[in-house]
Amino acid sequence: MATNTPLLKVDDAGIQFGGLKAVSNILMEIHKGELVGLIGPNGAGKTTLFNLLTGVYVPTEGSILLNNKKLNGLPPYKITQKGISRTFQNIRLFNDLSVLDNVMIAYHTLAKHSILTSILRLPFHFSGEKEMEEKAIEFLKVFHLDTYRNEKAKNLPYGQQRRLEIARALAASPKLLLLDEPAAGMNPQETNDLMNLIRFIREQFHLTIILIEHDMQLVMGVCERIYVLDHGRLIAQGIPEEIRNNPKVIEAYLGEEVSSYAEN
Amino acid sequence: MSILKQSKGFWLSIGLAFIVFFIIQFLIVGGQLNPFYVNMILLISINIILAVSLHLIIGITGQFSIGHAGFLAVGAYASAIITMKLGLPFWLAILTGGIAAALSGLVIGIPTLRLRGDYLAIATLGFGEIVRIILLNVDYVGGASGMQVSHMATWPWVFFSMLLTILAIRNFTYSRHGRACLSVREDEIAADAMGINTTYYKVAAFIIGAFFAGIAGSLYAHNFYIIQPSNFGFLKSIDILIYVVLGGLGSLSGSVLSAVFLTIVSTFLQDYPETRMILYSLVLIIMMIYRPQGLMGTKELTSFFKKKPVIKEESQDGNKHTIA
Numbered sequence A: 001m002a003t004n005t006p007l008l009k010v011d012d013a014g015i016q017f018g019g020l021k022a023v024s025n026i027l028m029e030i031h032k033g034e035l036v037g038l039i040g041p042n043g044a045g046k047t048t049l050f051n052l053l054t055g056v057y058v059p060t061e062g063s064i065l066l067n068n069k070k071l072n073g074l075p076p077y078k079i080t081q082k083g084i085s086r087t088f089q090n091i092r093l094f095n096d097l098s099v100l101d102n103v104m105i106a107y108h109t110l111a112k113h114s115i116l117t118s119i120l121r122l123p124f125h126f127s128g129e130k131e132m133e134e135k136a137i138e139f140l141k142v143f144h145l146d147t148y149r150n151e152k153a154k155n156l157p158y159g160q161q162r163r164l165e166i167a168r169a170l171a172a173s174p175k176l177l178l179l180d181e182p183a184a185g186m187n188p189q190e191t192n193d194l195m196n197l198i199r200f201i202r203e204q205f206h207l208t209i210i211l212i213e214h215d216m217q218l219v220m221g222v223c224e225r226i227y228v229l230d231h232g233r234l235i236a237q238g239i240p241e242e243i244r245n246n247p248k249v250i251e252a253y254l255g256e257e258v259s260s261y262a263e264n
Numbered sequence B: 001m002s003i004l005k006q007s008k009g010f011w012l013s014i015g016l017a018f019i020v021f022f023i024i025q026f027l028i029v030g031g032q033l034n035p036f037y038v039n040m041i042l043l044i045s046i047n048i049i050l051a052v053s054l055h056l057i058i059g060i061t062g063q064f065s066i067g068h069a070g071f072l073a074v075g076a077y078a079s080a081i082i083t084m085k086l087g088l089p090f091w092l093a094i095l096t097g098g099i100a101a102a103l104s105g106l107v108i109g110i111p112t113l114r115l116r117g118d119y120l121a122i123a124t125l126g127f128g129e130i131v132r133i134i135l136l137n138v139d140y141v142g143g144a145s146g147m148q149v150s151h152m153a154t155w156p157w158v159f160f161s162m163l164l165t166i167l168a169i170r171n172f173t174y175s176r177h178g179r180a181c182l183s184v185r186e187d188e189i190a191a192d193a194m195g196i197n198t199t200y201y202k203v204a205a206f207i208i209g210a211f212f213a214g215i216a217g218s219l220y221a222h223n224f225y226i227i228q229p230s231n232f233g234f235l236k237s238i239d240i241l242i243y244v245v246l247g248g249l250g251s252l253s254g255s256v257l258s259a260v261f262l263t264i265v266s267t268f269l270q271d272y273p274e275t276r277m278i279l280y281s282l283v284l285i286i287m288m289i290y291r292p293q294g295l296m297g298t299k300e301l302t303s304f305f306k307k308k309p310v311i312k313e314e315s316q317d318g319n320k321h322t323i324a
Helices: A046-053 A076-082 A099-106 A115-119 A123-142 A158-171 A188-205 A216-222 A240-245 A247-254 A256-263 B008-030 B035-060 B068-085 B090-112 B117-137 B155-173 B176-186 B188-193 B198-221 B234-247 B252-271 B276-290
Strands: A008-017 A020-030 A035-039 A061-066 A084-086 A176-180 A208-212 A225-230 A233-238
Touching (some): A008 A046, A020 A233, A035 A046, A046 A084, A046 A176, A046 A208, A076 A084, A076 B188, A099 A123, A099 A158, A123 A158, A123 B176, A158 A176, A158 A188, A188 A208, A188 A216, A216 A240, A225 A240, A225 A247, A233 A240, B008 B155, B035 B068, B035 B155, B035 B176, B035 B234, B068 B090, B068 B117, B068 B198, B068 B234, B090 B155, B090 B198, B117 B234, B155 B176, B155 B198, B176 B188
Parallel strands (some): A035 A208, A035 A225
Antiparallel strands (some): A008 A061, A225 A233
């Protein structure tokens, strides 16, 4: 594996907000096909790291490489077009649009008809729109969401909204998918469904996934490798077993005294 | 033929529009319609163009712009220069009015569309005022006393401009570009994360909206015999904004209906000049209390005729629980 170039390489990246180092010295290598977890206590900088990867923030130090190509400074929409797509911690669907439209928007860059073509309703417009719609419907079927096709996104049950957000992120045909707390607010049954969904999409779409999650059952259950972030720095990485027993991780989560107490 | 791919309802509405056009044209030519009503009909159509063009910017793309009278002014003066100063034909004036306004939309759009919400509103308000003040101080276009413009905006010109505007905005909205604009309105961060170039679409909507506002300006100028900078003040922008808000943000037919409704109310209230603004405001207040979502909400007229697709509730994954 080491000889291959990693799909995503984060090379000493970090960001400063004024004098505050929110995230720093991040070193990560994610290889194609991996399912990697990113955990850490609240405020550790997990979402900030996602925002760095997706271009919402521009790193003030280090670099981020996708397939050996530098992503620093590209606007988010270009990074999405290059193959990183994401979901959000608090669901960000296009609430007043239909489920179908939500997915079709992710197919935006697939069709090439221009604004003028659409205004004049030239043939290219119809073929492009038709292709988008057909693909989106096919896609919704894969996620069992096609029955909700014309429903407004905000009217879906919570679990289905999460599902739709993941579907939408996948419709942008990413190489790397970033899931930000996909199980937040879910009950055990829904979490279980989600685990199956994550395994399913990974196989179906040959994806590489990075997952932020607080639900340890889910993280330990699906992730092959885990990075642990605390106070903006990576404090540990490894397979779930190692992470579970890593004193630094226990310390970050439970505090120093407890961990030393636990060791004794 | 791609043009035949439109739905039956589409051709029905086009047909209806043409019938209305011919009836009114017939009445005007025959002289049965007195000039007061003719003028009102022209005014309604021009206001529809304005409402629909702002609808694209505010209702579809969600960019709160209150400088629309600025584009109207640019279009009006540009077209007046073409016909009155240069003596060129009217169709060229309409086109020039649109293009001049679109260019000003581009110039003003690129720097201001980084702003959001209130800040964008203030910036566009500033743009409207700048246009007005510039026109007030340029002697070539008559300064404060304005420009004499001959009446050229006849019913066919106005009608076809209106029809083309509505069609263009509708076609834009129901395409991948319209959806991109909608996604910007719904959630700009998510739109960005879906690969949509949000700045591009905000500017595009701004330019298209400005273009049609410029066309409305050309018609406006050639309907009133005289244009003065004071016609294009802040209140004019607010008038247009009210059409869009009252019609229901995001509803094309709503903007059209409210432009028709409010123009009629405002025209008839001219008989009571001392209470006119009070009554007009009362109508707005009552409307907003009883229909806070606007006349049409986000719905379109056509959605009342469509049969709702029957969707069978299938429990495919047993995932029916909702948690707060």
